[in-house]
Amino acid sequence: DIAYPGPQIGFLLEIVKWLDYYIKEIDNGYDKKEIISIYKLNPNIDELHSIVKQRKGKWIHLNDILFYPNEHLQRNDYFTNENQQINQKQIKYYLSFGSLTTEPISNNLFPNKISFLSPQQTGISCGNLCGLGYVHHPSNAIDQRDDDGRSLCFDSLPLTNDYELFGFPTVNLNLSSSSQVGLICVRLCMIDQNTSSSILIARGVLNLTHHQSHEHPKLLNINQIYNIEVTLSGICVCLPAGCRLRLALSTSYWPIVWPSSQLATLTQSSSDRFRIFNEVNQTIILQINEDDGSIEYPDARIEILRYLKYYFKNESSIKVDIQTKSIMFTQQSPSTYQIIHQLDITNNDQPFFNKTFNLSFPRIYN
Numbered sequence: 001d002i003a004y005p006g007p008q009i010g011f012l013l014e015i016v017k018w019l020d021y022y023i024k025e026i027d028n029g030y031d032k033k034e035i036i037s038i039y040k041l042n043p044n045i046d047e048l049h050s051i052v053k054q055r056k057g058k059w060i061h062l063n064d065i066l067f068y069p070n071e072h073l074q075r076n077d078y079f080t081n082e083n084q085q086i087n088q089k090q091i092k093y094y095l096s097f098g099s100l101t102t103e104p105i106s107n108n109l110f111p112n113k114i115s116f117l118s119p120q121q122t123g124i125s126c127g128n129l130c131g132l133g134y135v136h137h138p139s140n141a142i143d144q145r146d147d148d149g150r151s152l153c154f155d156s157l158p159l160t161n162d163y164e165l166f167g168f169p170t171v172n173l174n175l176s177s178s179s180q181v182g183l184i185c186v187r188l189c190m191i192d193q194n195t196s197s198s199i200l201i202a203r204g205v206l207n208l209t210h211h212q213s214h215e216h217p218k219l220l221n222i223n224q225i226y227n228i229e230v231t232l233s234g235i236c237v238c239l240p241a242g243c244r245l246r247l248a249l250s251t252s253y254w255p256i257v258w259p260s261s262q263l264a265t266l267t268q269s270s271s272d273r274f275r276i277f278n279e280v281n282q283t284i285i286l287q288i289n290e291d292d293g294s295i296e297y298p299d300a301r302i303e304i305l306r307y308l309k310y311y312f313k314n315e316s317s318i319k320v321d322i323q324t325k326s327i328m329f330t331q332q333s334p335s336t337y338q339i340i341h342q343l344d345i346t347n348n349d350q351p352f353f354n355k356t357f358n359l360s361f362p363r364i365y366n
Contacts, residue, residue, distance in 0.1 A: 182264030
């Protein structure tokens with residue numbers, strides 16, 4: 001078969017083998033074939049392009065699958081290992097302020113609500129929901145950092161071991177809305193250890209008016225807290241040690257999802273308090289390599305003198321000479337940082353306008 005990205009599964013060949021065995025009764029050993037084959041992905045930054053020819057990973061062949069009484073809820077509780085077995089293991093994370101934690105955090109000093117409203121362009125990095133499988137047709141999701149910047153994100157600590165995830169991740173939220181309609185998009189991403197690139201692993205979108213039933217949608221009560229469950233797309237991945245998991249929440253996901261008729265600010269509530277800042281467990285040295293044209297003023301008196309001189313003629317051919325003199329300097333004290341800006345404008349060497357701006361800012365460490 002020629003569908004992309006690879007590896008191709010040889011679907012037509014599988015159909016021929018199945019028909020030969022069950023219809024033509026040809027003993028081709030198809031009855032001894034593994035019951036299911038799964039391609040376990042290895043997410044990596046080399047595939048962060050809209051066109052990908054081959055996905056890195058390897059095939060896993062299973063001879064038996066347990067019967068799940070409630071498959072929709074329980075499939076995410078199982079993962080594959082190298083012995084081709086399915087072992088029950090549930091991995092749980094809890095939302096904290098800006099982070100995913102393995103244990104809930106309870107502290108009265110932390111807020112227990114977070115509100116968010118995403119820009120409508122959130123989703124531009126999503127790729128194509130139903131790729132056509134053409135090699136030159138862009139359909140793969142690219143680096144998610146653009147969309148992450150427009151979303152409410154929760155990051156885990158770096159993984160200490162490789163994680164093998166198989167199933168359908170489920171996210172439970174306690175959401176309230178400022179409008180009677182709205183949607184929630186949940187993305188699960190892997191943050192690369194070396195580049196901090198965000199790689200999409202799974203995603204799920206729910207129209208909040210459908211949180212109880214798709215057949216009978218119901219408008220939301222404004223500011224009422226609802227228990228929302230979002231099931232993400234199926235995954236089979238191996239996450240390397242050192243990377244981080246990121247859960248990203250947004251209120252829009254264009255162009256995959258049509259916008260809601262009203263803007264809705266969503267609020268995630270919890271009985272546990274959210275941690276505002278993570279505990280400091282390492283030393284971080286910030287280096288500014290590109291300042292994008294900005295200027296960092298040192299902690300000492302600095303004076304800037306600038307002259308701007310303009311010559312122009314109006315419609316009556318009268319020459320006008322406007323000169324602007326701008327002086328800015330700083331003063332420091334143990335408690336404040338002060339900026340004094342003197343602006344003098346003259347017209348033909350005659351005073352035209354002058355003003356002194358005096359701004360003071362408290363030092364944050366006092």
